[in-house]
Amino acid sequence: MFIVETKDIPLRTLLYVLLILIIFIVNIFVAKLSSTTTSEDLQALFSEHGSVSSAKVIMDRETGNSKCFGFVEMEDETEGFNAINALNETEFQGRKIVVKKARPREEGGDDRGQRFPRERRFNSNR
Template sequence: MSIYVGNLSYEVESDDVQDVFKEYGTIKRVQIPTDRETGRPRGFGFVEMETEEEEAAAIEALDGAEWMGRVLKVNKAKPRENRGGGGGRRY
Protein backbone atom coordinates (compact mmCIF):
# COMPACT_ATOMS: atom_id res chain seq x y z
CA MET A 1 0.00 0.00 0.00
CA SER A 2 1.07 3.55 -0.56
CA ILE A 3 0.42 6.94 1.04
CA TYR A 4 -0.71 9.94 -1.00
CA VAL A 5 0.84 13.25 0.11
CA GLY A 6 -0.87 16.29 -1.37
CA ASN A 7 -0.39 20.06 -1.29
CA LEU A 8 3.39 19.78 -1.30
CA SER A 9 5.54 22.79 -2.00
CA TYR A 10 6.78 22.96 -5.59
CA GLU A 11 10.30 23.24 -4.12
CA VAL A 12 10.11 19.84 -2.39
CA GLU A 13 12.50 16.99 -3.18
CA SER A 14 12.15 13.31 -2.34
CA ASP A 15 14.87 13.58 0.35
CA ASP A 16 12.80 16.28 2.11
CA VAL A 17 9.73 14.02 2.17
CA GLN A 18 11.82 11.07 3.34
CA ASP A 19 13.19 13.12 6.26
CA VAL A 20 9.66 13.90 7.45
CA PHE A 21 8.25 10.38 7.10
CA LYS A 22 11.23 8.44 8.52
CA GLU A 23 10.13 9.50 11.99
CA TYR A 24 7.18 7.09 11.61
CA GLY A 25 9.00 4.02 10.29
CA THR A 26 11.02 2.47 7.51
CA ILE A 27 10.53 4.02 4.10
CA LYS A 28 10.64 1.75 1.08
CA ARG A 29 10.16 4.39 -1.61
CA VAL A 30 9.29 8.06 -2.17
CA GLN A 31 7.96 9.22 -5.54
CA ILE A 32 7.42 12.88 -6.47
CA PRO A 33 5.89 13.15 -9.97
CA THR A 34 7.17 15.99 -12.11
CA ASP A 35 5.52 18.01 -14.84
CA ARG A 36 6.58 16.80 -18.31
CA GLU A 37 7.02 20.29 -19.69
CA THR A 38 8.57 22.21 -16.80
CA GLY A 39 10.29 19.38 -14.92
CA ARG A 40 9.15 20.81 -11.59
CA PRO A 41 7.27 18.78 -8.95
CA ARG A 42 3.50 18.64 -9.45
CA GLY A 43 2.61 19.35 -5.80
CA PHE A 44 1.93 15.80 -4.65
CA GLY A 45 3.77 12.56 -4.07
CA PHE A 46 3.62 9.00 -2.81
CA VAL A 47 5.39 7.30 0.09
CA GLU A 48 5.64 3.54 0.62
CA MET A 49 6.48 2.37 4.11
CA GLU A 50 7.45 -1.04 5.48
CA THR A 51 4.19 -1.82 7.33
CA GLU A 52 0.58 -0.68 7.37
CA GLU A 53 1.01 0.30 11.02
CA GLU A 54 3.80 2.71 10.07
CA GLU A 55 1.67 4.13 7.27
CA ALA A 56 -1.28 4.61 9.63
CA ALA A 57 0.95 6.41 12.16
CA ALA A 58 2.33 8.74 9.47
CA ILE A 59 -1.15 9.50 8.11
CA GLU A 60 -2.50 10.22 11.60
CA ALA A 61 0.39 12.53 12.47
CA LEU A 62 0.87 14.36 9.19
CA ASP A 63 -2.60 14.85 7.69
CA GLY A 64 -3.39 18.53 8.20
CA ALA A 65 0.12 19.36 9.44
CA GLU A 66 1.81 22.50 8.16
CA TRP A 67 5.12 21.90 6.38
CA MET A 68 7.12 24.23 4.13
CA GLY A 69 4.31 26.80 4.39
CA ARG A 70 1.59 24.39 3.19
CA VAL A 71 -1.06 22.31 4.96
CA LEU A 72 -0.47 18.69 3.97
CA LYS A 73 -3.17 16.30 2.79
CA VAL A 74 -2.02 12.79 3.72
CA ASN A 75 -4.10 9.63 3.21
CA LYS A 76 -3.98 6.14 1.73
CA ALA A 77 -3.38 6.28 -1.98
CA LYS A 78 -6.25 5.15 -4.17
CA PRO A 79 -5.60 2.91 -7.17
CA ARG A 80 -5.13 4.84 -10.38
CA GLU A 81 -8.27 4.99 -12.49
CA ASN A 82 -8.13 3.72 -16.04
CA ARG A 83 -9.22 6.74 -18.00
CA GLY A 84 -9.13 5.01 -21.34
CA GLY A 85 -7.84 7.28 -24.01
CA GLY A 86 -4.81 6.39 -26.03
CA GLY A 87 -4.89 9.66 -27.87
CA GLY A 88 -5.58 8.16 -31.28
CA ARG A 89 -8.37 9.23 -33.55
CA ARG A 90 -10.86 6.61 -34.73
CA TYR A 91 -12.02 6.58 -38.33
Protein backbone atom coordinates in the same frame (compact mmCIF):
# COMPACT_ATOMS: atom_id res chain seq x y z
CA MET B 1 14.69 -4.75 3.90
CA PHE B 2 16.19 -8.20 4.21
CA ILE B 3 18.00 -10.60 1.90
CA VAL B 4 17.22 -14.32 1.88
CA GLU B 5 19.08 -17.19 0.18
CA THR B 6 16.34 -18.52 -2.09
CA LYS B 7 17.83 -21.58 -3.79
CA ASP B 8 16.37 -24.05 -1.24
CA ILE B 9 12.97 -22.38 -0.82
CA PRO B 10 10.07 -23.66 -2.96
CA LEU B 11 8.69 -21.17 -5.49
CA ARG B 12 5.22 -21.38 -3.95
CA THR B 13 6.62 -20.27 -0.58
CA LEU B 14 8.53 -17.39 -2.17
CA LEU B 15 5.39 -16.20 -3.96
CA TYR B 16 3.42 -16.39 -0.72
CA VAL B 17 6.04 -14.33 1.14
CA LEU B 18 6.11 -11.79 -1.69
CA LEU B 19 2.32 -11.50 -1.58
CA ILE B 20 2.41 -10.91 2.17
CA LEU B 21 5.03 -8.18 1.73
CA ILE B 22 2.96 -6.48 -0.98
CA ILE B 23 -0.17 -6.60 1.15
CA PHE B 24 1.50 -4.91 4.10
CA ILE B 25 3.24 -2.15 2.15
CA VAL B 26 1.18 1.02 2.47
CA ASN B 27 1.14 3.42 -0.48
CA ILE B 28 0.48 6.97 0.75
CA PHE B 29 -0.66 9.98 -1.29
CA VAL B 30 0.70 13.37 -0.20
CA ALA B 31 -0.84 16.54 -1.68
CA LYS B 32 -0.42 20.32 -1.41
CA LEU B 33 3.36 20.10 -1.19
CA SER B 34 5.55 23.14 -1.70
CA SER B 35 6.90 23.45 -5.24
CA THR B 36 10.40 23.16 -3.75
CA THR B 37 9.76 19.90 -1.84
CA THR B 38 12.00 17.07 -3.05
CA SER B 39 11.64 13.30 -2.84
CA GLU B 40 14.42 13.35 -0.23
CA ASP B 41 12.38 15.81 1.88
CA LEU B 42 9.39 13.43 1.78
CA GLN B 43 11.63 10.49 2.66
CA ALA B 44 12.99 12.36 5.69
CA LEU B 45 9.54 13.48 6.86
CA PHE B 46 8.01 10.02 6.74
CA SER B 47 11.13 8.31 8.13
CA GLU B 48 10.30 9.98 11.45
CA HIS B 49 7.27 7.66 11.58
CA GLY B 50 8.73 4.37 10.37
CA SER B 51 10.56 2.52 7.62
CA VAL B 52 10.11 4.10 4.17
CA SER B 53 10.51 1.92 1.05
CA SER B 54 10.30 4.82 -1.39
CA ALA B 55 9.27 8.46 -1.64
CA LYS B 56 8.67 10.37 -4.86
CA VAL B 57 7.51 13.88 -5.68
CA ILE B 58 5.73 13.83 -9.05
CA MET B 59 7.23 16.15 -11.66
CA ASP B 60 5.66 17.62 -14.81
CA ARG B 61 7.24 15.92 -17.83
CA GLU B 62 7.19 19.04 -19.99
CA THR B 63 8.35 21.70 -17.53
CA GLY B 64 10.29 19.63 -15.01
CA ASN B 65 8.48 21.49 -12.20
CA SER B 66 6.88 19.77 -9.23
CA LYS B 67 3.19 18.96 -9.49
CA CYS B 68 3.08 19.56 -5.70
CA PHE B 69 2.04 16.01 -4.83
CA GLY B 70 3.82 12.73 -4.31
CA PHE B 71 3.70 9.16 -3.06
CA VAL B 72 5.40 7.41 -0.16
CA GLU B 73 5.57 3.64 0.38
CA MET B 74 6.00 2.44 3.95
CA GLU B 75 7.00 -1.14 4.71
CA ASP B 76 4.81 -1.60 7.78
CA GLU B 77 1.04 -1.15 7.66
CA THR B 78 0.77 0.12 11.24
CA GLU B 79 3.59 2.63 10.74
CA GLY B 80 1.99 3.78 7.49
CA PHE B 81 -1.39 4.46 9.06
CA ASN B 82 0.26 6.12 12.06
CA ALA B 83 2.16 8.41 9.67
CA ILE B 84 -1.07 9.28 7.83
CA ASN B 85 -2.80 10.16 11.10
CA ALA B 86 0.18 12.12 12.42
CA LEU B 87 0.94 14.12 9.25
CA ASN B 88 -2.44 14.81 7.63
CA GLU B 89 -3.25 18.54 7.67
CA THR B 90 0.05 19.47 9.30
CA GLU B 91 2.39 22.20 8.10
CA PHE B 92 5.42 21.11 6.10
CA GLN B 93 7.75 23.60 4.43
CA GLY B 94 5.19 26.37 4.82
CA ARG B 95 2.23 24.43 3.37
CA LYS B 96 -0.62 22.55 5.06
CA ILE B 97 -0.27 19.10 3.49
CA VAL B 98 -2.92 16.44 2.86
CA VAL B 99 -1.85 12.86 3.62
CA LYS B 100 -4.04 9.83 2.92
CA LYS B 101 -3.89 6.24 1.75
CA ALA B 102 -3.37 6.20 -2.01
CA ARG B 103 -6.12 4.75 -4.17
CA PRO B 104 -5.07 1.89 -6.44
CA ARG B 105 -4.91 2.69 -10.14
CA GLU B 106 -7.96 1.71 -12.14
CA GLU B 107 -7.63 -1.27 -14.50
CA GLY B 108 -7.17 -0.37 -18.16
CA GLY B 109 -5.27 2.87 -17.65
CA ASP B 110 -5.28 5.88 -15.41
CA ASP B 111 -8.23 8.19 -16.14
CA ARG B 112 -8.16 10.07 -12.83
CA GLY B 113 -7.12 13.33 -14.49
CA GLN B 114 -9.79 13.24 -17.19
CA ARG B 115 -12.84 15.41 -16.65
CA PHE B 116 -14.65 14.21 -19.77
CA PRO B 117 -14.59 10.93 -21.65
CA ARG B 118 -12.35 11.06 -24.69
CA GLU B 119 -15.27 11.21 -27.13
CA ARG B 120 -16.82 14.22 -25.35
CA ARG B 121 -13.70 16.37 -25.12
CA PHE B 122 -13.70 19.69 -26.92
CA ASN B 123 -11.45 19.76 -29.94
CA SER B 124 -10.68 23.17 -31.42
CA ASN B 125 -9.66 21.60 -34.75
CA ARG B 126 -13.22 20.60 -35.67
